[in-house]
Amino acid sequence: MCCDCCGVTQQKVWVFGIGAIFAISGLLFVIWWPGFIDNMIMESLPLTPTSKTYDKWIEIPIPMYMRMYLWNWTNAEDVKLNGAKPNFKQCGPYVYREERTKMDLEFNENKTVTFKQRRTWYWEEELSGGKQDDMLTLPHLPSIAASISMRNSPKLIKMFFNAALNENGGALYVTHTANEWLFEGFYDEFLHYAMSLNNPLAPPIETDHFAWFLNRNESKEFEGVFTIHSGVGDLKEMGEIKFWNGKNHTGFYDGECGRLNGSTSDLFVPNEPKEKPLTLYITDTCRIINLEFSGQSYEIEGIQGWKYEITPHTFDNGQRNGNMKCYCSAEKQAANNCPASGATDLGPCADDVPMYLSADHFMYADESYANTITGTEPNYERDNFFIIMERKLGVPLQVNAAVMISLFIEEDTDIDILKGLPSFYAPLFSSTSQAVINKELASELKLALNLPAIGRWTGVGFLCVGCILIIVGIVLTIKRKWRGQAAADRAALINKDLGSTSNTPD
Structure with a gap:
């Protein structure tokens, strides 16, 4: 101007x-x-092929790590020969960097999207607390599972089974490397024998090799087919699982305990009240897991998030919360034989093998689990399953998904490998999936917030x-x-004076 x-x-x-x-x-x-x-x-959040959400959902952009722990059975022979109390030592972690990629996507007319998920794991030796060639002794699940399936059979049949088990590699425990137990697998003589029988009454056996994650690395088929809501038209539905393998119920547990709801852990409903629990469906756990609002807030990369975690009610079977009783089968309820609080019976999704899901080291579980063995030492900071969530946009800032799988082993006087044993819960492995938002994604999130x-x-x-x-x-x-006001005022005054002079009569 x-x-x-x-x-x-x-x-x-x-x-x-x-x-x-x-x-x-x-x-x-x-x-x-x-x-x-x-x-x-x-409006930019719903999942569409052109949205910013899409690229970050199709392939998780932050580094994720799976920390695996294997429980070495240190006195297996003493337990077998003398009935000693079992002792287990948690070994590891064996750390793998994890990449998740959505495959075979199909956007449906009802505003849902169907996909498969492929997980790929890469060994991270520098982050690990053990070597892949560590020799570890664990219960021999194939032999024990087969023996358990025969528990209520007539004695004559059990006698023939026991002889076959002893002659074809049956064992209470075996020793292999950490990598063989986790991914590589090992040839198992008993599995080979079981495959050759082709028993139509037994679960199908597809391989004579065994590992906890055998043939799972880079597989897009293992976890099944998911259908979730895209959030288009209704953000309150965004990321909510609608179907798994074409069904809206797992079929593993009755009623609400088997109903599918919540997130698959990759996409969450934005702008929810911070007090509302987070609900996850994880195929490995065969059930939904509710994480409760802890009331604690944390700042990660300059972003405020709220902590959601498991509680003593998470793996309850009706003792603490009557609504959780459906995690105990109707048959066990009728026999008043439901598991104690703190561990979910995975038998319904594990061919009736008595495997249990719990917090690591039996944290929050009834003392009857840990008291059957020695070696567990629960620690809240280490073993807690939690997510720190930025609630407005529904973005996890930190994830620590820690669970443990154990196997219930008890005596059977008709089967040699189980004869003379105490009843105990043998921890098999613990898994912790960890991720923390990186600076690049945090910068984008902070700008949006x-x-x-x-x-x-x-x-x-x-x-x-x-x-x-x-x-x-x-x-x-x-x-x-x-500026110029004084001159304008003087000019106006002069004009006024001149006007007055000109109007004066002669």
Whole structure:
């Protein structure tokens, strides 16, 4: 603005005009911008082939790690020969970097998306607390599972089974390397024998090799087919699982305990109340897991998140919460033989093998589990299953998904490998999936979270500038300090005097 070439009136138009523009713009930013930008961000969240959410969902952009622990049975021979109390030592962690990729995507007309998930694991020796060639002794699950399936058979049949078990590699425990137990697998003589029988009454046996994650690395088929809501048209449904393998019920547990709901852990409903629990469905656990609001907040990479974690109720079987009784089968309920609180019976999804899901080291579990063995030492900070969640956009900032799988072993006097044993819960392996948001994704998230405030404070700045300009204009007007105002006043005074003189009579 060139004040030297502007008259007083022009100066006033410029100052008051610009001041009004700044003030009105600032007022609009303060009132309208936060809601507008929030709506724009929320509208960009639903899962579509062109949304920003899509790329981050199709392949998780932050580093994830699976920390595996194997429980070495240190006194297996003493237990077998003398009935000693079993002792287990947790070995590891054996750490693998994990990549998740969604495969075979299909966007459906009902605003859902169907996909398969492929997980790929890469060995991370520098992060591990053990070597892949560590020799570890664990219960021989194939032999024990087969023996358990024969427990209620007639004695004559059990006698023939026992002879076959002894002659074909049956064992209470075996020793192999950590890598063989986890991914590589080992040839198992008893499995080979069981395959050759082709027994139509027994679960199908597809291989004579055994490992906890055999043939799972890079497989897109293992976890099944998921169908989730895309969030299009209803953000409150975003990421909610609708079907798994074409069904909305797992079939493993009765009623609500088998109903599918919650997230597959990759996509969460945004803008939920912070007190609302997080619900996850993880295929390996055969059930949903509710993480309760802890009331604790944490700042990660400059972003505030709230902690959601398991509680003593998470793996209850009806003793603490009557609604959880459906995790105990109707038959066991009728016989008053439900598992004690703290561990979920995985038998319904493990061909009736008495395997149990719990927090690591039997944390929160009834003492009857850990008391059958020695070697477990629960530690809340280490063994807790939790997610720290930014709730507005539904983004996990940190994940520590820790669980343990154990096997219930008890005596059977008709089967040699189980004869003379105490009853005990043998921990097999513990798994912890860990992830923390990286700086790049955190920067994007912070920008999205701060845009409403940035607009609001920009509006406040504009409003202040506008008000200052208007006030300055008012002061200059009152004090008559505009550039050229004095000359204009003198000219006006001279004109007034001349006018008065010319009107004086001769």
